[in-house]
Amino acid sequence: MSENWKTRTKLVHEGIRRSQYGEVSEAIFLTQGFVYDSAEAAEARFLKAGEDEFIYARYGNPTVRMFEERIAALEGAEDGFATASGMAAVNGALMSMLRAGDHVVSARALFGSCLYILEEILQRFGVEITFVDGTDLGAWRDAVREDTKVVFLESLSNPTLEVIDLQAVAEIAHAKGAKVVVDNVFATPIWSRALDLGADVVVYSTTKHIDGQGRCLGGVVLGTREYVRKTLEPYLKHTGGAMSPFNAWVMLKGMETLDLRVRAMTEGATMIATALEGDARLARVIYPHLDSHPDVAVARRIMEKGGTMLSLDIAGGQAAAFRFLNALKIVTISNNLGDAKSIVTHPATTTHQRLSDDQKQALGITPGLVRISIGLEDAEDLLADIRQALDAV
Numbered sequence: 001m002s003e004n005w006k007t008r009t010k011l012v013h014e015g016i017r018r019s020q021y022g023e024v025s026e027a028i029f030l031t032q033g034f035v036y037d038s039a040e041a042a043e044a045r046f047l048k049a050g051e052d053e054f055i056y057a058r059y060g061n062p063t064v065r066m067f068e069e070r071i072a073a074l075e076g077a078e079d080g081f082a083t084a085s086g087m088a089a090v091n092g093a094l095m096s097m098l099r100a101g102d103h104v105v106s107a108r109a110l111f112g113s114c115l116y117i118l119e120e121i122l123q124r125f126g127v128e129i130t131f132v133d134g135t136d137l138g139a140w141r142d143a144v145r146e147d148t149k150v151v152f153l154e155s156l157s158n159p160t161l162e163v164i165d166l167q168a169v170a171e172i173a174h175a176k177g178a179k180v181v182v183d184n185v186f187a188t189p190i191w192s193r194a195l196d197l198g199a200d201v202v203v204y205s206t207t208k209h210i211d212g213q214g215r216c217l218g219g220v221v222l223g224t225r226e227y228v229r230k231t232l233e234p235y236l237k238h239t240g241g242a243m244s245p246f247n248a249w250v251m252l253k254g255m256e257t258l259d260l261r262v263r264a265m266t267e268g269a270t271m272i273a274t275a276l277e278g279d280a281r282l283a284r285v286i287y288p289h290l291d292s293h294p295d296v297a298v299a300r301r302i303m304e305k306g307g308t309m310l311s312l313d314i315a316g317g318q319a320a321a322f323r324f325l326n327a328l329k330i331v332t333i334s335n336n337l338g339d340a341k342s343i344v345t346h347p348a349t350t351t352h353q354r355l356s357d358d359q360k361q362a363l364g365i366t367p368g369l370v371r372i373s374i375g376l377e378d379a380e381d382l383l384a385d386i387r388q389a390l391d392a393v
């Protein structure tokens with residue numbers, strides 16, 4: 001709407017489409033189809049649909065379109081396509097760009113299902129993948145070739161919160177003509193300007209911070225209009241990964257408070273990580289903006305703040321980590337993140353259970369590692385809860 005609007009204004013107003021009733025809150029257009037005034041009008045719309053013309057909800061829907069425009073404006077992307085889940089977005093972004101014989105370079109530390117798409121699905125269709133340690137720029141330089149089509153990474157990795165120098169990786173990729181696809185969930189669109197840093201395509205699971213209250217699955221792929229309309233949309237609209245209008249409405253409501261929530265959660269995470277550092281019961285406190293983080297210089301350069309996630313390595317291994325989880329009273333055991341409720345996960349036995357011990361070790365997923373998504377509760381209460389659970393260990 002207005003290029004000059006700042007983030008919070010965009011998050012409340014961008015993309016809104018009002019019906020003839022002038023409703024204040026975005027309407028949920030719970031319809032799969034749309035009617036045409038005449039046979040000629042139907043023909044014309046199938047030939048070329050205008051901006052406010054829709055054909056079928058698998059292709060697009062007014063409520064979904066409002067959400068796509070709002071998040072594209074936030075990210076500074078020309079366009080976007082919303083999907084049924086974050087994984088539909090990752091799959092769509094990659095599958096739409098690749099064909100048999102292509103080469104992809106990816107960071108090794110990935111969300112489990114992203115790893116499955118690269119390692120199992122894409123390779124099955126004849127795409128060659130090279131995995132690298134994402135924080136090792138020399139490894140990226142060695143792996144990216146003249147025929148590399150796509151470079152894939154999570155800007156802030158799960159669960160060890162490694163920070164990849166997206167700007168440097170994008171330079172390496174672009175020098176060889178490869179496109180950079182970034183899964184930016186952990187960094188959030190509030191703290192990371194992935195497109196400005198050189199990403200060509202940015203993917204979010206909107207299930208996380210964007211809904212922010214643990215209700216609906218969703219995803220979105222953002223990029224240039226050319227990419228979204230010519231490459232991505234044909235793939236997604238024919239393979240059926242569309243976001244439901246109801247979920248798009250939930251995401252629109254989530255967007256209104258996204259900046260406030262992410263700021264409050266980040267303030268809590270920063271306070272708690274700082275307070276816990278040096279605690280003898282912890283082998284390590286991992287938070288991107290702590291001086292002790294191995295990638296702190298990169299983190300401070302590419303992320304305005306340290307984000308809403310922190311990881312703790314509890315001295316005493318898995319038994320100690322389980323005692324810690326079971327003793328928490330406010331922080332709940334679950335595997336979502338970016339929620340208003342603080343959530344704790346033991347990656348080695350849940351989200352990363354599938355990996356071999358060697359793979360876990362290579363990724364730094366130790367038996368004592370716990371990942372905490374800081375929510376909207378009072379940070380003093382959360383810190384007290386974490387400390388009493390450490391006492392119980």
Ligand SMILES: *Cc1c(COP(=O)(O)O)cnc(C)c1O
Binds near residue numbers: 090114158185205
């Ligand atoms: C959750 C998540 C996904 C998958 O999103 P869904 O909405 O659960 O499909 C992908 N990447 C990252 C980094 C995630 O945290």
